[in-house]
Amino acid sequence: MNATVNSAERAVLDWLAQRQVAMVELIEALVNIDSGSADKSGVDAVGERIIRFLGDHGIRCDVIPSERYGNALRARVGGGPGRPIVLMGHRDTVFPRGEAERRRFHVADGRGHGPGCADMKSGLVMNAFVLAALQACSGAAGPVVGLFTGDEEIGSPFSRPVIESEARNARAVFNAEPGRPGGKVVIGRKGGLFMWLDVTGKAAHAGASPADGISAIEEIAHKIIALHALADPAKGITLNVGTVAGGQTVNTVAPSARAEFDLRFVRHADRDTAMAAIERIVATHHLAGATARLAVIAEFLPLVQSAGSKQLYEHYVACTQTLGLEVEGIHTGGCADSGFAASVGAPTLCATGPTGARAHSPEEYVEIASLVPRAQTLALAIMRLDRG
Ligand SMILES: [Zn+2]
Helix, strand or coil: CCCCCCHHHHHHHHHHHCCHHHHHHHHHHHHCCCCECCCHHHHHHHHHHHHHHHHHCCCCEEEECCCCCCCEEEEEECCCCCCCEEEEEECCECCCCCHHHHCCCEEECCEEECCCHHHHHHHHHHHHHHHHHHHHCCCCCCCEEEEEECCHHHCCCCCHHHHHHHHHCCCEEEECCEEECCCEEEEEECEEEEEEEEEECECCECCCCHHHCECHHHHHHHHHHHHHCCCEHHHCEEEEEEEEEECCCCCECCCEEEEEEEEEECCHHHHHHHHHHHHHHHHCCCCCCCEEEEEEEEEECCECCCHHHHHHHHHHHHHHHHCCCCCCEEEECCCCCHHHHHHCCCCEEECCEEEEECCCCCCCEEEHHHHHHHHHHHHHHHHHHHHC
């Protein structure tokens, strides 16, 4: 370790260095609780476990209750009136109830496995341990806030305003999504919308009186072709109709049809242009009498690297170098809560969590050896930002 680490920093780094086993134990506890986004009781059970851990380390946690989704938790370490440094993480996963029973957390070949182990229960654990280390060693000069939210995988319908209001005042935001193989962090993310399109036509006998019908399937087919034509790979705009459903029976003119699709974009301006084009497609009818309705299911804002976010990234890189580590910043088409933080102007860095991969799949894993170094890097970045 670099000799430039001072004694206050060393105390925090040493505290974390001794906690790998405890971190794995807490990851195991969290992974073995099912917490799909729609499973409020499961997401809140994960929250209770985190509240208990923080409480055991002298950290109070406020609960911001949600009726429908997992509650948002807000923990705070370090005093003073200063602007906070915010650590973010989400407790929900994409997996159904029963998955944790089928695939219990286990470690094999240096990797932890189990639903949500990388995305992002290890990140939650890392943030909680960093808060605990700062508390135990009085390492935080200014306020450090930990947000543990419960609905990221579905676009944070409840947590978004909580994140935005916290981020608006933040000096820096670190989102503990999994670090990419090799320890890479994420400096740019696409924004995205999930939408559905409903088309209504009119049923009629397909053989006896087809002219009395209006085929919702024919209408939606035209619309799907037009929607796919909006993709512009050179600009980083993608549009994919991922599901279609419709019709009644093979011998009936289809009275209804639905398509679900996913739009992604790099720049805020491209969102508005694409949405205007989508609205036009929805309003343009190929068959007289067909009607269409569009709804947004979820929305994520892009993580666009501002000057402040670039500085934060460079600061983080300098801290990894102090610890003898290496890190690189990458862009990804995946969406996350960091886009909401960055979009209100907070200097934001994403994927600072323990290294992992294959999120949303049964092959998901987290590198156990990355738990302590990632926590140490984050803690050092916080302490040096506090002083800087
Ligand atoms: Zn995630």
